[in-house]
Amino acid sequence: MLDMNDSERGAHIRRLDRKHVFTSWAAQDVVEPMPIAGALGSEFWDYDGHTYLDFSSQLVNVNIGYQHPKLVAAIQEQAARLCSVGPNFANDARSEAAALIAAQAPGDLDRVFFTTGGAEANEHALRMARVHTGRHKVLSTYRSYHGSVGNSMVATGEPRRWAAETGVSGHVHFWGPYAYRSPFYSVDAAQECERALDHLANVLMVEGPNQVAAILLETVVGTNGILVPPDGYLAGVRALCDRYGIVLISDEVMAGFGRCGEWFAVDRWGVTPDLITFAKGVNSGYVPLGGVIISERIAASFSTKPYPGGLTYQGHPLACASAVASIKIFQEEKIVEHARWLGTDVIGPELAKIADRHPSVGEVRGLGVFWAVELVKDRATREPLVPFNATGADAKPMADFTAACKERGLWPFVHFNGTHVVPPCTITEIDLRRGLSILDDALTVADGYYTGAE
Structure with missing residues (x-):
């Protein structure tokens, strides 16, 4: 193992990754995967000391949380x-x-x-x-x-x-x-x-x-x-x-x-x-x-x-x-029951309040810890915040929203014009409410692209 500090190790991993790893679903010259140093519960962190509350459960699979x-x-x-x-x-x-x-x-x-x-x-x-x-x-x-x-x-x-x-x-x-x-x-x-x-x-x-x-x-x-x-x-x-x-x-x-x-x-x-x-x-x-x-x-x-x-x-x-x-x-640990309760008593009600505060939220829907927030430019016409399968400049509103989440310590799951609320099924109510508060704040960025009547 090379003798280096955490930041240097992260940079070293990134260089090796870019030189030798062929990344899925990505143009190889532009993709920049973040090196992950560790994870626990509903959070993971990088080598530069940034910690993220995971609202994506990686690829919606870490249901039991990290490192149980x-x-x-x-x-x-x-x-x-x-x-x-x-x-x-x-x-x-x-x-x-x-x-x-x-x-x-x-x-x-x-x-x-x-x-x-x-x-x-x-x-x-x-x-x-x-x-x-x-x-x-x-x-x-x-x-x-x-x-x-x-x-x-x-x-x-x-x-x-x-x-x-x-x-x-x-x-x-x-x-x-x-x-x-x-x-x-x-x-x-x-x-x-x-x-x-x-x-x-x-x-x-x-x-x-x-x-x-x-x-x-x-x-x-x-x-x-x-x-x-x-x-x-x-x-x-x-x-x-x-x-x-x-x-x-x-x-x-x-x-x-x-x-x-x-x-x-x-x-x-x-x-x-x-x-x-x-x-x-x-x-x-x-x-x-x-x-x-x-x-x-x-x-x-x-x-x-x-x-x-x-x-x-x-x-x-x-x-x-x-x-x-x-x-x-x-x-x-009654995780299935916990997930059901989180959906009915926390995520559903809180997302409904968030939708009331943000004109860019067209609809919220889901069950358990499996929810989507669909973002629009106009609630009346339901025009998506970005076009279907948008890339490049067309995708900028969602890219800016995603960046706002990450800057605030929340790792979102974003696809087309929607963001998912899919944390681990084991997430605590405290962490869940903290993540929803960050999401609430980041949605002001999406609101900036809203063109319809409020």
């Missing part, structure tokens, strides 16, 4: 006992993790196929659906994100998909409910639900429902705006799937494991999908882990014929040991 001592200890204990074993062997950590995950899943979802992340989970869920049904088409929504590889990338319904498209048939996008910017010109949530379901039924009609293997939905849309489905929508999709023998896949990679104040977001609406994909919050990313929870009906398709897929690091013991520890911590 019991979770760290579980990884250390497993590493001392057995670091790695192939998927062709049974392992106690993997078996217990699967049992604990299945115990929290709804209905008859009782088997777990492990992956190393959410994109792989969606990839394998789609493969299971296609093999199970013998069909090839997949329907997914615009304003969705399902991962950055293969079919999961093509199923994604936002601009990051564009460079990955091949023109091969089989993936069809449709409009999901989004009452604030209704593609159906609805006047309320009930009408949005009805018209969104009619739209999906019509898409199925023209695509041929007997050609459709799966409908893939984020239970609550995450990155693209935290779009909470209106009551009745998921049940309506479930009914359409049942009518036509289509597999319903709920992507809970971001929404699951406490994020929406439930173990799985589908629990809020009492809907049981055929497959649930998960990752992120299952162990807060302490070790890479994801997976698919499988219903008895889908699992039965592979009772006597092999499932055509697998991974070298499937159900890695370090990752599974961390999942076991995480689920037990969630139960012991």
